[in-house]
Amino acid sequence: MSPPGDLLATLTAAPGRADRVRHVEVVPARAGRPVDWPDWVDTELRARFAAVGIAAPWSHQVEAAAHAWAGRSVVVATGTASGKSLAYLLPALTAARQGAARTLYVSPTKALAADQLRALEALAVPEVIASTYDGDTPIEARDVARAHASYLLSNPDMLHRSILPGHHRWAAFLRALRFVVIDECHGYRGVFGSHVAQVLRRLRRICATYGSEPVFILASATTATPEISGSRLVGTSVVAVTNDQSPRGETAFALWEPPLLGGRRSATRAADGGELVGRGEHGAPLRKSTLAETADLLSDLVAAGARTVAFVRSRRAAETVATLTRSALGPVEPSLADQVAAYRAGYLPHERRALEAKLQSGTLRGVAATNALELGVDVAHLDAVLMAGWPGTRASLWQQAGRAGRAGQGALAVLVARDDPLDTYIVNNPDAIFGRPVEATVLDPDNPYVLAPHLCAAAAEAPLTQDDVALFGPSSPQVLVSLTERRLLRRRESGWYWTRHDRAADLVDLRGTGGSLIRLVEGATGRLLGTVDPARAHATVHAGAVYVHQGETYVVETLDLDEGVAVVRPEQPDHTTTARDVTTLRVLDEDRSVMWGEARLVFGSVEVTSRVVSYLKRRFGTGEILGEDPLDLPARLLRTRAVWWTLPDWRLRDAGIAEEEAPVAAHAAEHAAIGMLPLVATCDRWDVGGMSTARHPDTELLTIFVHDGHPGGAGFAERGYEAAPSWLRATREAIAACPCDEGCPSCVQSPKCGNGNHPLDKIGAVRLLDAVLACAPAEPVGR
Numbered sequence: 001m002s003p004p005g006d007l008l009a010t011l012t013a014a015p016g017r018a019d020r021v022r023h024v025e026v027v028p029a030r031a032g033r034p035v036d037w038p039d040w041v042d043t044e045l046r047a048r049f050a051a052v053g054i055a056a057p058w059s060h061q062v063e064a065a066a067h068a069w070a071g072r073s074v075v076v077a078t079g080t081a082s083g084k085s086l087a088y089l090l091p092a093l094t095a096a097r098q099g100a101a102r103t104l105y106v107s108p109t110k111a112l113a114a115d116q117l118r119a120l121e122a123l124a125v126p127e128v129i130a131s132t133y134d135g136d137t138p139i140e141a142r143d144v145a146r147a148h149a150s151y152l153l154s155n156p157d158m159l160h161r162s163i164l165p166g167h168h169r170w171a172a173f174l175r176a177l178r179f180v181v182i183d184e185c186h187g188y189r190g191v192f193g194s195h196v197a198q199v200l201r202r203l204r205r206i207c208a209t210y211g212s213e214p215v216f217i218l219a220s221a222t223t224a225t226p227e228i229s230g231s232r233l234v235g236t237s238v239v240a241v242t243n244d245q246s247p248r249g250e251t252a253f254a255l256w257e258p259p260l261l262g263g264r265r266s267a268t269r270a271a272d273g274g275e276l277v278g279r280g281e282h283g284a285p286l287r288k289s290t291l292a293e294t295a296d297l298l299s300d301l302v303a304a305g306a307r308t309v310a311f312v313r314s315r316r317a318a319e320t321v322a323t324l325t326r327s328a329l330g331p332v333e334p335s336l337a338d339q340v341a342a343y344r345a346g347y348l349p350h351e352r353r354a355l356e357a358k359l360q361s362g363t364l365r366g367v368a369a370t371n372a373l374e375l376g377v378d379v380a381h382l383d384a385v386l387m388a389g390w391p392g393t394r395a396s397l398w399q400q401a402g403r404a405g406r407a408g409q410g411a412l413a414v415l416v417a418r419d420d421p422l423d424t425y426i427v428n429n430p431d432a433i434f435g436r437p438v439e440a441t442v443l444d445p446d447n448p449y450v451l452a453p454h455l456c457a458a459a460a461e462a463p464l465t466q467d468d469v470a471l472f473g474p475s476s477p478q479v480l481v482s483l484t485e486r487r488l489l490r491r492r493e494s495g496w497y498w499t500r501h502d503r504a505a506d507l508v509d510l511r512g513t514g515g516s517l518i519r520l521v522e523g524a525t526g527r528l529l530g531t532v533d534p535a536r537a538h539a540t541v542h543a544g545a546v547y548v549h550q551g552e553t554y555v556v557e558t559l560d561l562d563e564g565v566a567v568v569r570p571e572q573p574d575h576t577t578t579a580r581d582v583t584t585l586r587v588l589d590e591d592r593s594v595m596w597g598e599a600r601l602v603f604g605s606v607e608v609t610s611r612v613v614s615y616l617k618r619r620f621g622t623g624e625i626l627g628e629d630p631l632d633l634p635a636r637l638l639r640t641r642a643v644w645w646t647l648p649d650w651r652l653r654d655a656g657i658a659e660e661e662a663p664v665a666a667h668a669a670e671h672a673a674i675g676m677l678p679l680v681a682t683c684d685r686w687d688v689g690g691m692s693t694a695r696h697p698d699t700e701l702l703t704i705f706v707h708d709g710h711p712g713g714a715g716f717a718e719r720g721y722e723a724a725p726s727w728l729r730a731t732r733e734a735i736a737a738c739p740c741d742e743g744c745p746s747c748v749q750s751p752k753c754g755n756g757n758h759p760l761d762k763i764g765a766v767r768l769l770d771a772v773l774a775c776a777p778a779e780p781v782g783r
């Protein structure tokens, strides 16, 4: 088997390929720094770890464990497979062995909790009883778990719906609760993360009534400022441990950019098969599709004998890559084509095991997979990993890249860029991945829309007293007044009471943003497939929308907003859809602001009126535009948070932007800034919106707004404000570095522009951003 450098050479050998590699980062092997077991760790426990092959802990594991043991909440933010679980298992299991101390382990998915349970069962530590407590746990087993578990594995939804509302039955458990483990805590972001943050505040309050004050142990992927995100999540200060001392193999990490396609306006099938040539909106150049490029690379790797997984976003994409790869390999060597398969979510356990076995044995060499593989299947010993497009966050990127690595051999990881500003920026600015992280996990528990239902739930759990108010954050006094006015809570001498007969916890679904969720129903069978957040429904499940749900592709037949139902049918049309909206915006309040010379940067509250007006159909895989259909949907009013910046007219003139160019330049800068926000905040461009104008009635100046897409905000705009120097510099770079002449999807064109990406001026946008950044500080603005 070839080492990573040779594999990469195989990929770049074909004509025209070499200049598609924008960067190669060799992440060197690291030996790992083992340390002695701390004295306080139970001796039986050491023996058990030794029995499963852990002779000594790595130093970061002991550092984190020691904080927790000493009663300090801690976040361990280190790489994939760095053994974060030992950091919480050492204190949790030692405490369990010493007496009645209990641990609550919270994970975002059942699959992860199941993995953890298997690991604990393999350890078989005497006197430690581990039980899961989730929606699938049978009633009898729930009673056993409640009475006896010293290590309870659950999730935020169960905490919210079951454990906290029924805390009287959990009294013994909560009284003895010493540690709360929050695994994969970077997953708690945006609105969902904000809800979970409030659930954890409720947990802390109820524990206090039982006389316990649990220590939080958080496990996170590496991000910027894990201690800040971690503290926001649990509501109390946490120490960060980031010095990863686990061993790893060498990885060659290549950043790959598919080529710009030439000429013709209409799509034609190229002679070499599979590949399509086309032009985008207003004749913008398009790049070769990420999927076609990924399939080409997968073919070459399989032909070279490398075991490779290609990660894509949907089952549809997985099937496309597998089909393209097989048809490329077939004519060369039919037996190779048989070694390629697609893999998706929803396989049964035995199907997964069969696939694992085939990959291990080498009867299967190339797999195109959705992220299902990330959590569901254990594949070690891959030679290479391909990633078709930025997977959304650094954490996901390293999780996917971390799949590659044969003992002592090293591995190849290749990120293939999609045609958008973020991907383009990342492959051309390797520091974004390999340098100090700027992407922070973002949440906003103080959002009144999130807070209100949790104050009700908390009051139902135990009347809220004046002393409790601070725990729930600075918005709580005001939200309590409004809840009392709306007669959801009753104010009495001793505090606030929930006196209604319904369950307060049912007021909110942790995964939604308030309002009732839109149900996704299969028309032919009446089967309920899932739900869609109402904040996103107009844009994602309008009639005619192509909607991907858990990797499966559906077409929406009708959307009934009054009934809250979208009727869909399974179908794989040759196109995808993107909704376009038009927005107006009113400033309500300014929270914070800063002057950068003449430019003013503000974070505050806004009221956004937006209407989805049409949707665009693009050819699947190539992005070529097939047409645009109008939609008739009501306007939505959204009170949310925004970051905005203004420039005076004379400053624009000085920067060489004529009066008539100003709105066009602002429009282009707004699009690119939205596309680049995920660089600094864990969101995607669909979580945020924007608006720009040469003269806004509230500011009376040229203004560019970027706002959160959820009622009350989700923390993304706020993070944009705080990281504005990095964010806007990267935005400027992304536009300036793009080789197109007049704007394209890689720089200033936006897939959701309600004005059809017209007019845009990329040169003006660069000048405008230069003017904004002229007096910007080098470092983030901070709080």
Ligand SMILES: [Zn+2]
Binding pocket: 738, 739, 740, 741, 743, 744, 745, 746, 747, 748
């Ligand atoms: Zn461009």
Ligand SMILES: [Zn+2]
Binding pocket: 667, 671, 750, 752, 753, 754, 755, 756, 757
């Ligand atoms: Zn636009």
